[in-house]
Structure formats: C-alpha cells, structure tokens
Amino acid sequence: xxxxxxxxxxxxxxxxxxxxxxxxxxxxxxxxxxxxxxxxxxxxxxxxxxxxxxxxxxxxxxxxxxxxxxxxxxxxxxxxxxxxxxxxxxxxxxxxxxxxxxxxxxxxxxxxxxxxxxxxxxxxxxxxxxxxxxxxxxxxxxxxxxxxxxxxxxxxxxxxxxxxxxxxxxxxxxxxxxxxxxxxxxxxxxxxxxxxxxxxxxxxxxxxxxxxxxxxxxxxxxxxxxxxxxxxxxxxxxxxxxxxxxxxxxxxxxxxxxxxxxxxxxxxxxxxxxxxxxxxxxxxxxxxxxxxxxxxxxxxxxxxxxxxxxxxxxxxxxxxxxxxxxxxxxxxxxxxxxxxxxxxxxxxxxxxxxxxxxxxxxxxxxxxxxxxxxxxxxxxxxxxxxxxxxxxxx
Amino acid sequence: xxxxxxxxxxxxxxxxxxxxxxxxxxxxxxxxxxxxxxxxxxxxxxxxxxxxxxxxxxxxxxxxxxxxxxxxxxxxxxxxxxxxxxxxxxxxxxxxxxxxxxxxxxxxxxxxxxxxxxxxxxxxxxxxxxxxxxxxxxxxxxxxxxxxxxxxxxxxxxxxxxxxxxxxxxxxxxxxxxxxxxxxxxxxxxxxxxxxxxxxxxxxxxxxxxxxxxxxxxxxxxxxxxxxxxxxxxxxxxxxxxxxxxxxxxxxxxxxxxxxxxxxxxxxxxxxxxxxxxxxxxxxxxxxxxxxxxxxxxxxxxxxxxxxxxxxxxxxxxxxxxxxxxxxxxxxxxxxxxxxxxxxxxxxxxxxxxxxxxxxxxxxxxxxxxxxxxxxxxxx
Numbered sequence: 001x002x003x004x005x006x007x008x009x010x011x012x013x014x015x016x017x018x019x020x021x022x023x024x025x026x027x028x029x030x031x032x033x034x035x036x037x038x039x040x041x042x043x044x045x046x047x048x049x050x051x052x053x054x055x056x057x058x059x060x061x062x063x064x065x066x067x068x069x070x071x072x073x074x075x076x077x078x079x080x081x082x083x084x085x086x087x088x089x090x091x092x093x094x095x096x097x098x099x100x101x102x103x104x105x106x107x108x109x110x111x112x113x114x115x116x117x118x119x120x121x122x123x124x125x126x127x128x129x130x131x132x133x134x135x136x137x138x139x140x141x142x143x144x145x146x147x148x149x150x151x152x153x154x155x156x157x158x159x160x161x162x163x164x165x166x167x168x169x170x171x172x173x174x175x176x177x178x179x180x181x182x183x184x185x186x187x188x189x190x191x192x193x194x195x196x197x198x199x200x201x202x203x204x205x206x207x208x209x210x211x212x213x214x215x216x217x218x219x220x221x222x223x224x225x226x227x228x229x230x231x232x233x234x235x236x237x238x239x240x241x242x243x244x245x246x247x248x249x250x251x252x253x254x255x256x257x258x259x260x261x262x263x264x265x266x267x268x269x270x271x272x273x274x275x276x277x278x279x280x281x282x283x284x285x286x287x288x289x290x291x292x293x294x295x296x297x298x299x300x301x302x303x304x305x306x307x308x309x310x311x312x313x314x315x316x317x318x319x320x321x322x323x324x325x326x327x328x329x330x331x332x333x334x335x336x337x338x339x340x341x342x343x344x345x346x347x348x349x350x351x352x353x354x355x356x357x358x359x360x361x362x363x364x365x366x367x368x369x370x371x372x373x374x375x376x377x378x379x380x381x382x383x384x385x386x387x388x389x390x391x392x393x394x
Numbered sequence: 395x396x397x398x399x400x401x402x403x404x405x406x407x408x409x410x411x412x413x414x415x416x417x418x419x420x421x422x423x424x425x426x427x428x429x430x431x432x433x434x435x436x437x438x439x440x441x442x443x444x445x446x447x448x449x450x451x452x453x454x455x456x457x458x459x460x461x462x463x464x465x466x467x468x469x470x471x472x473x474x475x476x477x478x479x480x481x482x483x484x485x486x487x488x489x490x491x492x493x494x495x496x497x498x499x500x501x502x503x504x505x506x507x508x509x510x511x512x513x514x515x516x517x518x519x520x521x522x523x524x525x526x527x528x529x530x531x532x533x534x535x536x537x538x539x540x541x542x543x544x545x546x547x548x549x550x551x552x553x554x555x556x557x558x559x560x561x562x563x564x565x566x567x568x569x570x571x572x573x574x575x576x577x578x579x580x581x582x583x584x585x586x587x588x589x590x591x592x593x594x595x596x597x598x599x600x601x602x603x604x605x606x607x608x609x610x611x612x613x614x615x616x617x618x619x620x621x622x623x624x625x626x627x628x629x630x631x632x633x634x635x636x637x638x639x640x641x642x643x644x645x646x647x648x649x650x651x652x653x654x655x656x657x658x659x660x661x662x663x664x665x666x667x668x669x670x671x672x673x674x675x676x677x678x679x680x681x682x683x684x685x686x687x688x689x690x691x692x693x694x695x696x697x698x699x700x701x702x703x704x705x706x707x708x709x710x711x712x713x714x715x716x717x718x719x720x721x722x723x724x725x726x727x728x729x730x731x732x733x734x735x736x737x738x739x740x741x742x743x744x745x746x747x748x749x750x751x752x753x754x755x756x757x758x759x760x761x762x763x764x765x766x767x768x769x770x771x772x773x774x
Contacts, residue, residue, distance in 0.1 A: 092536045154536050170538030171495060172467050205466035208498070233467050235440045241466040304443060 033061040041266035050255035053273040057265040071101040074125040094155040097125040099293040102320035104129040106267025113163040118179040119198035121156035123168040130165040134353030144360035173206030180212040183223035194222040202233020220282030230292045248287035261288030262318040411593040419561035423568040438489025473499035480522035493529035507577040508552030521575035528584035542673035554578040555649040557621040566601030583622035606653035612640035615666040
C-alpha cells in the first residue's frame, strides 16, 4: 500500500490509508527526498554459477522510510492476526510472516507490478507488498465478503490479479511449476517481465520443483525461484531434511545467489540482479536467508524444535525492521520519535482496518456453491430430494 | 459431543480398558505394532516429535530414531520409500500429514504400490505398506485440509481403503491394516482425533477388514456410512426414532473390498437405502454402493411376474438418497443431521400413506406366492 504510493501509478492504493500517509509526508518533508544514498549490504552475496552483484546498494531517504513503514505495517498486521486467531475470529489455518518482511518489501522495490509473483501459504505480506489493502487482508482472514478472495480463500489463498499476484497456494511446492508456467507465457509475450516463484526450504525437497526447474532452464524461461529459507520446514530443521541446505546451489546447472533475507536492501539488489539475469539467460535461484518468529502455523508454538534463545538472538541481531531503523537514524533521516510515531500510526491503521473488516458481512451461504465451474455448466447443488436447487444452510 | 457407541463390536479376551481419544488409540496401535514386530517402521513429516495430531507421540523416544523418523516434505518420496521398504519384507507405516497432501504420491500408490504384486507375477509385493492420512472436515479446515479423497483410491484394484469411526475401531483396524498382506490406505477422521472418546482395550487386538458392522438394527431404512459421518448418522437415527422411524445403521469400515453382503441383507430387509459421505456426490463411493445394491436387490430378479409384483408392491422398490456435504469446504459437519432427519421424515410420510395400500398388496402377494418379502434371499 505505501509501496503503491511510491509507484507513480498507484491506481488501487488504499483509499483508507492515503490521508494518513500524506499527512506524514507533510510533517516530515525529508521522507520524500530522493537524493541517492549508497549503503553496503550486511553480508556479501554468495553466488553459484554466476558473478555476484555488488554489495553497494543505491537507495534514498524516501525509500528507506517507506521500507520502514511497510515493514512496521506488515509486522503489526501479523501480530494482530495472531490475536484475532486466538480470539477465534480467524478460523482454520493461518501462517504468519513476521520476521520475513524484508523479502516481500525488498523484492517489490526491485520489480514492477507487471512482473508476476506466486507464493505458498505464508502469503499475507506478499499480498500487501503487491498493493493489497489491510481491509482486504483482515476481511479475508475472517472469511468476510470484503476479503480479497471474497471470503472464500482464507489465510492461505490471497490473490490480486491487477498487480499480478498469483497467490496463495496450500500444497507445499505445488506453486513452483505453476510459476514457471507464468514465465513460459511471459517468454511468449516478449514483454520483458519475469515471474518470482516463492517457496520455502521445506518445499525445496519436493520433486516437482526440480522438474519445473529443468524445463525452465531448457527453454530459458524468465523464472526466478526464490527460496525463502527460514530454516525450518514446519517443525523439521533444514539440516534434518536436506542433504545440502545450500539451496542456491541446488539448481546445479541453474545459477544461484545466496542473499541475506533479513536485509531489505540486499533483497532489492538481488532481485534487480535476478530480473536482469532471467530476462537475458533464463532461470536463477535466489536463496533468502530469513527467519520466522512465529511457529509454522497457529497450532505450532514454534519453540519445541528450536530454542527461545535462538529466536530472541535473531530478533536482536538481524531483525529487518531494526536494521532499517538503524540506517535511518545513522543517516539522520528521521528522529527516533518520528519513527515511533510511524509505528503508532501503523497500529491505528491496523486497528481501523480490523474494525472495518468486522463490519463486512459473511458470504451468502449460496457462495458455497459458486465458482466451482463457470456459470451455466449445469452444476446444481441440491437438497436431499433433488428438487431444491439451492441449498440453504442454517 | 456424546461418546460413540461401539458396544456391538465384540472383542475377545477383553482385559483392562481405558477411556481414551482417537489419536491416543492410534498411538497405542503404533506402539503395539512397533513392539510386536521389529521390522516395523513409522515415518512421515514431523512424526518423530509426535506429528501435528500427536498420533506418533513418544514413539521415537521408545523405539529409536532409526525406526521412527522424520522425512523431508516430499509425499511422493515418502510413499515410494515405503513401497521399497515393504518390498524387502518390512512393515512400513507411512504418514501423509493430511489426506489432502496425498496427491503428489498418487502415482506411487496407484501405479507402484497397487500393481506391484500383479505385474511381478507375485514375485514381489509391498503388502507391508500402510499409508495413514487424516481426512475429512474439521469444521474450519479450508480447501487443503478437509477433503475426503477416499473415492479416488477405491477405484484402484490392489489396495485396501479403511476408515475407522471411533477410538476402539481405529486401534483394532489399524493393527489389522499394518499386518494385512496388502498395501492399505488408512484414512483417519481428524474431526474425531480429540473429540471421540471411548473405552479402548489396552491389549493387542485386531478387527476384521472387509467386514461391515450393523451398529443399530432397524426396519424402515438402511443407513450406510463410514468414519466421522457415523456419529452424525447415529444422531439422525436417534432423532428419527422419536418420529417413529426405525433405522438400521451400518458402518462400512473397509471401502474396498467392501462388505456387500451385510448391506444387501439389510436393504432386503428395509427396502430403503441412504448413503451419506463427506466427499462430493458425483463419482463418490456412495454411487458405487447404490449401483451394487440395485444390481443385487433389484435387477437380478429373474422371475418376471415377480418383477411386476415387486414393483407393484414397493412402488419405489428401493429409495436412494445422497447428501453432498463437503463440496469444497463446509462450515460444520453437523448441518447434516437435520438434513438426514428431513429425508427420514419425508420417507415416513410416504411410508404412512403407502402402508395401508401395502397391507392390501401384501395380503394379495402372500396369497399368490407366499410371503416373499420375508424371504427376500430367495429372489435371486
């Protein structure tokens, strides 16, 4: 959302958020400053079969503050989703992204909305990065009509067609061949766009990933496989599940790059590099070294297979938001109070969106039976006597 | 929810029994399987620390990491490795975390596991393979966590498909599946993992496969179901009884090869059949049951006069009902109970109207050819 403010064509940015954001800009004119600043990435990139891009990333005050705001918003959103789940307002399955925000934000900064993104079920923040609104997020999470999938998808199935977000897929690894298919179409259309197919370190062991990668490499498709390595496939540590946890190397003949996924600027640099590479030479694998603070899903406390010290260690040392906060402060782009104010505003935005989402009605019971086929294919849902065409549920 | 009644299931030498839920019963069965046969292995995603539904709790500690272990997220691999393990004479118990995730392994199950014995001329087999997977609605599972894919597997000769309805059943049936010399897909009703609690004998026992069980006897209509659906149908039977409808309830337990005789005998008695399953109606296993029962109880009637009389007598010889509950996702399983009740009520209405006429016809019929309704088995 704030990202789409940044983009010149902010066609579908949230009407709800616009006044708030612009008021910030009025108070703090420095945030619109686009004077280039060069920042060094936290660690150098490690490459496989290609030459790594430079560690020096060009950014500007406006971008850094947007990163800060977007990530703070995503973090707050996920924390709020956690509370809503515990309050039983969100039911079913819910996978939270907090800790990994830099991947969503950094990737968006390097590409356009014409490039496609497809991901697995940890999709809330990727959706927001693509310009989805908080209202759509919370409505979808609570199964309301105002949700991005009209309340029919839930946490795992967020989609946004107008900015080429191909969603939210529930079966581990199954979205990757699909993403390569998107790249296949892009190759035909010759419009210089690419597809980012995201998957986790758990999915990296699925066979269909390698099958899709082989075809993509064979036909030089503009597919970028992004392995968001948060080091645990559900409750199993990467080294217990993968003979080689160096996921960027596992394409063998396909080039790869290992990126600090907790550093939004490194992610941006890598994605920019990957897009150029993919358009010229075909697929590439980006391994984002990242971390999820929450458990795999809401039923996983996240502390049985890893230590609390490990989690708090990452929070202290590598947190993506704190990294940007330090950069903003060290470059004197905003005061600590101003950053705190942003966080407060974000919190209010989230609360407002939740309140609004709660107002949205549940889908009509008849929606249970729509969208299964295109209308008119003769599909009926019927009551037990086969006479009532429409089933009404109590 | 009230506990399940599986009292009709006779378990010999019943020793001590404890009241436990379904996942604990599965856990007990796995303990016994590992204990009694050193060639038994349990593996799947996250099983070594208990699995997402706690079914494998404590197994790794007790039997070691070489017999109970985690696999990478790779269903095709899990089943493929299971087949290989079983082909060398082991008992491989593979867990697919949700039945919805079984499809990457579909090829391995259909083409590799099911046909191994036949295509090798009985030189090889993977009879020691049991694939466990939680299936069905759980109230809020969504698209990838509430499917009931049993019908896909029922189309495959060479594997067995088994679904238990309660803790006691789950333990006995799972042990039978593990020890059965054929590959088995064992679907566990995840809705009942914690919800269903009953007395489960602590000792090692097995319940027969391919044997349906009449849970409740009745005379007006036969209800057939499996797994979690039984609890809803049982409730419907109780409600229907208040309206004076006497229902016979059958738990199929094994879907292939299924116990046609028990269902047939019941339908011959009641003249009506209701099949209810969570999976979509079209291509569902209910259609298979209805087709078989029609074939057995109706079309095979050889005596033409009989045929006419039969039609006259029953008007609608056998009434079939289908219920589609989980087309893709559904909020609550329990919505089914009133729907079933509704059907039963309309059945009763028709029945009452026809009763008077039936009596007359029956008298006629008895005069003509004896009371054939009472001796339905002679029809064929």
